[in-house]
Amino acid sequence: MRVLVVGGAGYIGSVVGTRLLQEGHQVAVLDDLSTGHRDAVPEGAKFFEASIHHPNMLHRSLEGAEAVLHFGARSQVGESTRVPEVYWQNNLGGTLTLLAAMRELGVRRLVFSSTAAVYGEPQRLPVDELHPTSPTSPYGNTKLAADLMIRDECSAHQLAAVSLRYFNVAGAALQRGERHQPETHLIPLLLEVALGGREALTVYGTDYPTPDGTCIRDYIHVDDLATAHLLALEATAGAEGRHLVYNLGNGRGFSVLEVVAAARRVTGVPIEVAFGPRRPGDPAVLVASSDLARRELGWAPLRPSLEGMVEDALQERRSRRPDGPGAS
Numbered sequence: 001m002r003v004l005v006v007g008g009a010g011y012i013g014s015v016v017g018t019r020l021l022q023e024g025h026q027v028a029v030l031d032d033l034s035t036g037h038r039d040a041v042p043e044g045a046k047f048f049e050a051s052i053h054h055p056n057m058l059h060r061s062l063e064g065a066e067a068v069l070h071f072g073a074r075s076q077v078g079e080s081t082r083v084p085e086v087y088w089q090n091n092l093g094g095t096l097t098l099l100a101a102m103r104e105l106g107v108r109r110l111v112f113s114s115t116a117a118v119y120g121e122p123q124r125l126p127v128d129e130l131h132p133t134s135p136t137s138p139y140g141n142t143k144l145a146a147d148l149m150i151r152d153e154c155s156a157h158q159l160a161a162v163s164l165r166y167f168n169v170a171g172a173a174l175q176r177g178e179r180h181q182p183e184t185h186l187i188p189l190l191l192e193v194a195l196g197g198r199e200a201l202t203v204y205g206t207d208y209p210t211p212d213g214t215c216i217r218d219y220i221h222v223d224d225l226a227t228a229h230l231l232a233l234e235a236t237a238g239a240e241g242r243h244l245v246y247n248l249g250n251g252r253g254f255s256v257l258e259v260v261a262a263a264r265r266v267t268g269v270p271i272e273v274a275f276g277p278r279r280p281g282d283p284a285v286l287v288a289s290s291d292l293a294r295r296e297l298g299w300a301p302l303r304p305s306l307e308g309m310v311e312d313a314l315q316e317r318r319s320r321r322p323d324g325p326g327a328s
Contacts, residue, residue, distance in 0.1 A: 016229045027042060118144040190267075267310075
């Protein structure tokens with residue numbers, strides 16, 4: 001199949017693009033490299049360095065495509081509270097532009113990178129797909145709005161689409177790990193401290209209603225997530241007019257301090273921790289129910305170990321070369 005991966009120079013998109021190539025698909029990547037990296041573009045993929053808002057390049061990248069996997073979004077909760085207009089323009093406006101181009105060119109299959117942030121503060125745990133949506137950040141708002149726009153596109157124009165709402169992604173695969181500038185994700189920050197790149201990790205909030213007072217999150221290995229995307233792509237076959245939604249996670253939550261302890265065990269370094277106030281928009285607990293994905297996609301996480309995710313991320317970071325493969 002000929003597939004366009006929007007945001008394919010990023011952390012998750014580059015892993016999924018590489019897996020698609022390994023499965024025999026023809027892959028094109030559209031990425032403006034604002035948060036991605038040129039050396040993360042999978043070898044063998046046709047690369048278009050351009051914004052999703054650039055109509056000519058977007059149409060060129062879509063020529064001949066049969067399906068799109070859409071990872072192109074800004075995804076930092078804290079940043080979204082400071083510059084919400086950037087998130088609305090990029091996350092919702094970019095998706096609107098992409099849907100219009102797909103409609104014009106007759107590309108009728110889509111897998112969308114959504115998020116558990118659409119649920120906000122959980123009313124019940126674990127969070128399933130029927131849970132009410134009430135985002136607590138502009139980031140979550142934009143992704144929920146994009147989900148609703150995709151739903152309406154399916155209904156009105158016979159798009160076949162799957163939205164994957166995943167929780168915290170971690171680990172490394174295919175020599176690709178997290179490489180954000182600036183880095184905001186917990187495990188990469190812990191590794192920066194362990195490897196001498198920063199003095200301490202700041203834990204934001206110690207007064208949440210959790211056993212140790214810190215946020216609890218459900219972590220999923222990036223390779224398990226890539227598998228889910230390939231299965232979701234298969235699920236779009238014959239699903240014209242339907243918008244399918246699946247939550248993806250391991251079904252178990254770890255607090256920030258539990259992740260710190262795991263990183264200390266894996267690295268053997270007494271990682272220093274400092275404590276700060278809560279960040280706006282952070283729910284106390286997010287843990288997924290992935291039962292629907294298990295039943296309908298046949299998906300199950302094969303690499304659920306938190307320490308395994310930390311170890312994979314550590315090995316990728318240690319082996320990274322200035323000219324080697326990586327990801328945002």
